[in-house]
Amino acid sequence: MKRLQPLIRLHTWQLEEKRRTLAGLEGLRADFVAQGEKLEKELVNEQRAATASPEYAITYESYAQAVILRRKNLVGSIAETDEQIEVAVTEVQEAHREMRKYEIAEERAQKREQAEEDRVEQADMEEIASTQFRMRSDSRVR
Numbered sequence: 149m150k151r152l153q154p155l156i157r158l159h160t161w162q163l164e165e166k167r168r169t170l171a172g173l174e175g176l177r178a179d180f181v182a183q184g185e186k187l188e189k190e191l192v193n194e195q196r197a198a199t200a201s202p203e204y205a206i207t208y209e210s211y212a213q214a215v216i217l218r219r220k221n222l223v224g225s226i227a228e229t230d231e232q233i234e235v236a237v238t239e240v241q242e243a244h245r246e247m248r249k250y251e252i253a254e255e256r257a258q259k260r261e262q263a264e265e266d267r268v269e270q271a272d273m274e275e276i277a278s279t280q281f282r283m284r285s286d287s288r289v290r
Contacts, residue, residue, distance in 0.1 A: 152254040159247035166243045170236040177229045184222045191215050 191212075198208035 152250055152257065156247065156250045156254060159243065159250055163240065163243040163247050166236065166240045170233065170240055173229055173233045173236055177226060177233065180222055180226045180229060184219065184226075187215060187218055187222065 194204070194208060194211055194215075197204045199205070
C-alpha cells in the first residue's frame, strides 16, 4: 500500500530530527558538566597557589567569588538543560509512537492485500482444477 509510505517517511524524518535534537541537548549537558569539573580542578589549583604564596592569597577571594558565580550559572544551565532533555525525550517517544501507528497500518494493509491475493489465487486454482476435472470426465465419457 503505497499511500502510507510518504506518511511513514515523514514521521521517520520527524523522529530522526527529534533524536538529533535530544542528542544535541545531551551533548550540551555533558559540556556543562565537563566545564564544572574543569572549574573545580582550577579551584583546587588556585587554593594550593593561595596557600603557598601570600601574593596569591590576596587575589584569591575575588577569584573564589567568581568561581561561586560560575558554578551557580553552570548548575542552573545543567538544570535547564535537564528540563529540555525531559521534554525532548517525551517528544521522541511521541514521534516514535506516531510513526509506529503508520507502520502498523501499512503492515495490516499489506497483510489484507496478501490475503486477498491468496484468496483470488486459490479461487483460480480451484477453477482450473474443476475445469481439468470436467475435461477428464468428459473425455472418459466419450
